[in-house]
Amino acid sequence: MNILRWSxxxxxxxxxxxxxxxxxxxxxxxxxxxxxxxxxxxxxxDRLIGRWTNTDARTRGLQEITIKQTGVQxxxxxxxxxxxxxxEWLAQSVRPLANLEEEAGQRGISLAADFDFGFMKAExxxxxxxxxxxxxxxxxxxxxxxxxxxxxxxxxxxxx
Amino acid sequence: MEFAxxxxxxxxxxxxxxxxDVSGLPGVWINSNxxxxxxxxxxxxxxxxxxxxxxxxxxxxxxxxxxxxKVQVYSSTPLSRAGAGFSCxxxxxFAESFLQGMIMKGLLVLAELYTFKDxxxxxxxxxxxxxxxxxxxx
Numbered sequence: 168m169n170i171l172r173w174s175x176x177x178x179x180x181x182x183x184x185x186x187x188x189x190x191x192x193x194x195x196x197x198x199x200x201x202x203x204x205x206x207x208x209x210x211x212x213d214r215l216i217g218r219w220t221n222t223d224a225r226t227r228g229l230q231e232i233t234i235k236q237t238g239v240q241x242x243x244x245x246x247x248x249x250x251x252x253x254x255e256w257l258a259q260s261v262r263p264l265a266n267l268e269e270e271a272g273q274r275g276i277s278l279a280a281d282f283d284f285g286f287m288k289a290e291x292x293x294x295x296x297x298x299x300x301x302x303x304x305x306x307x308x309x310x311x312x313x314x315x316x317x318x319x320x321x322x323x324x325x326x327x
Numbered sequence: 328m329e330f331a332x333x334x335x336x337x338x339x340x341x342x343x344x345x346x347x348d349v350s351g352l353p354g355v356w357i358n359s360n361x362x363x364x365x366x367x368x369x370x371x372x373x374x375x376x377x378x379x380x381x382x383x384x385x386x387x388x389x390x391x392x393x394x395x396x397k398v399q400v401y402s403s404t405p406l407s408r409a410g411a412g413f414s415c416x417x418x419x420x421f422a423e424s425f426l427q428g429m430i431m432k433g434l435l436v437l438a439e440l441y442t443f444k445d446x447x448x449x450x451x452x453x454x455x456x457x458x459x460x461x462x463x464x465x
């Protein structure tokens with residue numbers, strides 16, 4: 168795609184291209200060529216797929232995470248540490264995202280996964296960095312327990 | 328008390344019902360990467376005990392003001408009342424931006440999740456950047 172000119176008329180600026188596309192944007196990154204050419208589900212998804220074990224054997228959070236791919240769909244499930252055995256977590260929605268981070272020289276795929284327990288929801292993102300699966304959880308309570316919404320981060324190594 | 332992981336399971340007697348202390352978040356947060364082609368700075372402001380953020384990103388002709396968004400504040404544990412992270416959303420019509428930040432050793436690590444709603448066939452994307460709080464002490 169060749170850039171012809173910028174247009175700043177209207178509420179959002181646009182990039183006009185020689186394929187008669189007008190691309191709106193809110194930052195230059197929105198126009199990254201990698202986004203236009205991407206087939207996200209195939210962008211190194213194999214680095215995420217599989218069963219992962221928490222590096223902290225005494226975690227009070229998630230003990231395991233399993234990520235699966237069926238076609239362009241992904242699923243994320245996990246085992247939360249419970250008092251009488253693991254608690255099942257199953258993501259209600261999972262979205263693959265092209266990962267534009269250039270840290271460690273790798274571009275690939277990240278996942279946004281949302282879990283809903285009724286009394287609490289967890290909005291998470293997962294990414295792999297140098298073979299380590301990292302999940303960051305933004306947990307929000309909907310009950311009247313008085314607990315604070317909180318953010319945690321955990322690390323996992325590949326179990327299989 | 329319901330829980331989905333032991334982290335969530337706290338003694339109800341220990342819960343202190345008071346507003347979240349957001350004092351560690353307000354200010355001007357600057358991207359550590361001067362070559363960024365994304366968000367350059369965020370201005371966080373305390374409003375009525377809550378927080379708002381105003382985001383500026385780099386465009387072809389200078390900064391693009393995303394406007395002000397309301398922020399949800401997170402602590403680091405269910406019992407803490409000290410703000411340690413936040414999330415907020417922007418809906419631009421053609422795209423949505425979901426920002427999730429967490430403070431680590433004084434650095435704000437910002438995860439940015441973008442979803443395109445137009446017909447451009449651009450891929451939804453993720454990027455993570457680092458921001459420092461302008462303090463003007465040194």
